[in-house]
Amino acid sequence: MGSFAEDTINGSELIHPPILTQVLGRSLGAGGQLGVKRIDLRPQQRLVRAPAHDRQVLMVGEGVLSLDALPGKGQRQILDFLMAGDVIPLSAIQFLPTISVRALTKATLVCTGDQDEDECNLRDMRNSRDQLQSQLQRAHLQQLLVGHMDAEARVASFVFAFALRVGADAQTRSSLELPMSRDDMADYLAMNRDTLSRVMMRFETQLLIARLNRHAIRVLNFEGLRQLSPVASLIAAILGRHEKSGATA
Amino acid sequence: MGSFAEDTINGSELIHPPILTQVLGRSLGAGGQLGVKRIDLRPQQRLVRAPAHDRQVLMVGEGVLSLDALPGKGQRQILDFLMAGDVIPLSAIQFLPTISVRALTKATLVCTGDQDEDECNLRDMRNSRDQLQSQLQRAHLQQLLVGHMDAEARVASFVFAFALRVGADAQTRSSLELPMSRDDMADYLAMNRDTLSRVMMRFETQLLIARLNRHAIRVLNFEGLRQLSPVASLIAAILGRHEKSGATA
DNA sequence: CGGCCCGTTGAGGCAAGTCAATCCACGTGG
DNA sequence: CCACGTGGATTGACTTGCCTCAACGGGCCG
Known part of the structure; x- marks a missing residue:
């Protein structure tokens, strides 16, 4: 091969x-x-x-x-x-x-x-x-995100969505792994690395999140993030209820 | 029913x-x-x-x-x-x-x-x-369009793509029906109706297109449009070679 | 002929991009 | 153990493309 x-x-x-x-x-x-x-x-x-x-x-x-x-x-x-x-x-x-x-x-x-x-x-x-x-x-x-939302809403939506995607509930206060670099995140959200950094910093000063290290954060105020994302309900509908039967028993 | x-x-x-x-x-x-x-x-x-x-x-x-x-x-x-x-x-x-x-x-x-x-x-x-x-x-x-291209490139890409989608070749000089309103087009391209209008006007003064009526244009310079779109080759690859067998004989 | 909707144009402001400098975490080697 | 180097991340000053808002124009239908 x-x-x-x-x-x-x-x-x-x-x-x-x-x-x-x-x-x-x-x-x-x-x-x-x-x-x-x-x-x-x-x-x-x-x-x-x-x-x-x-x-x-x-x-x-x-x-x-x-x-x-x-x-x-x-x-x-x-x-x-x-x-x-x-x-x-x-x-x-x-x-x-x-x-x-x-x-x-x-x-x-x-x-x-x-x-x-x-x-x-x-x-x-x-x-x-x-x-x-x-x-x-x-x-x-993602078309919605990039099309009609400002930087803050995009980042909030992303963190919210990623948390749901890895299975965290609204209650989960544990750390959230963000395995991608800032550049990756920025390129996904179609924004500038600098702008992303600014927004993340703002979220931290607002006590919405806490940075644990370069690749992990803790979501302190899940509800606050949700409210910053105009499409939070859509995200929840799409990513929330996947009860997958992992066939590889 | x-x-x-x-x-x-x-x-x-x-x-x-x-x-x-x-x-x-x-x-x-x-x-x-x-x-x-x-x-x-x-x-x-x-x-x-x-x-x-x-x-x-x-x-x-x-x-x-x-x-x-x-x-x-x-x-x-x-x-x-x-x-x-x-x-x-x-x-x-x-x-x-x-x-x-x-x-x-x-x-x-x-x-x-x-x-x-x-x-x-x-x-x-x-x-x-x-x-x-x-x-x-x-x-x-569309994620590429909205994510990384300015208004002009978006419109050029859209016209280019739509022409390919309805089956027009690069040679086709006939009219191109754009059945959607300006608002629709703008909302698809995630831009402002005004900005879209400006770009379309600019394209017309550059003799890239000619407006036949509200819902139809003629592409005068297909190659010029292609060059304005950084993802023209991608568009062609995705939309170009669909030899579909319409089963509804 | 008049109203209406869609589309076009102009002036002004702002969010985000750009560029550059700095900071920080982290690994390395002395 | 600490100085150092490196690459990522943060911050600041400046610039700009696009959005906003408002006015205008021009087909289309009654």
Whole structure:
């Protein structure tokens, strides 16, 4: 097998020799799999040469990734963050060289659905369709964010949404991991790194959040954040009630 | 059957008695359909009470619709324009009351996939998955537009993309129908109606386009528009090569 | 012919971007 | 253990593109 991943060093990309790629065989729950590949990624490593087969499904096992669009000229727009259970939108990166997937943390991907027979394919397909719908909803949400909200509301919405996404309830006072850099966050919210920093600082002086370290905050006033986000109810509707049955028993 | 549509009058919405809703029976190509409903919409009419059944597929027969997000407070973001062959993203509007579908022109929708048996469902499912992927790609494109491009580039990209979407080649010098109002266009591009107007005027003085009437322009300099759009190649990749086989023979 | 809606134009202000300097956390080596 | 280097993060001063608001124009329909 060739390599599926590459590192990036400030935009210039180095192709690496084969990465730890294990074939797990018929071990996962859904029977009849011909083979389930695993791909491990280090932080900042990019996924390249995605499996070309149309029916394959590439899913995030653990870690956090970002879906980057790089329309050249030093610009970057992060289209989505991908977390455990999310499906990599192969259609987006397959023939669009300006869009790629990057690992923010150490991450593992699992690849299923090799066989071209149908039957149990239906389950895979339904699952991937649901995943596509979720991603479309998140994209819509982000269109709203970037389209009609100011910097403060965007950041509040993002923190609110991310907290919901990693499963924190409104009660949860524990720390919230933000595995992406400030630049990543800014590029996702389509704003300037400086502006983002200002807003975060303002939130801290308002005692809405507390910064634990570079990659973790504590949400002190969840309700306050919610009120700063005009689309909080939408976010809750989209991200709130995902009772997923993780099939990998 | 109840009504599926309602009119809107400047935001306040009037529910209407049943609209022309025909049951076409087993007439379409893919055999075994239990029934294919048709829904006719007048301009500015909204789709409400979308078919609740999960496996149904609601598709645009003719006309142009918009997917609106209305997060209250007089704000509006148009998430996407839907044209013949596009599938209505039911997942988006089903339980999110702030998102709805509106007809820009006289439009007809067709509703397929009633049966809960699989088999031929696979074809529907694959088709709707492809549609979802297209919509996701368009959403990504729009995130790029709104995120990292100024007003001029946004408008140029929009005209360029819309021309490709309705099937115009670079050579086509014919008129380009823009069935949406200036407000619609502005709300899609996440910019001000005034700013949009200014940009359009500038394009006209630069002889890039010519305004035929309120809802149609002629593209005089396709190449010039392309060069004004930093994501022109992406747009072409996403919208260019759709050789769809319209199954409704 | 008059009203209305949509679209265009102009003047002015502000939120956010830009650029540059500084600060801080963190790892490294003396 | 501390000085140092490095890259990310914060802050400040300045600039600007777009939004706001208000007035105007021009088709379209009664």
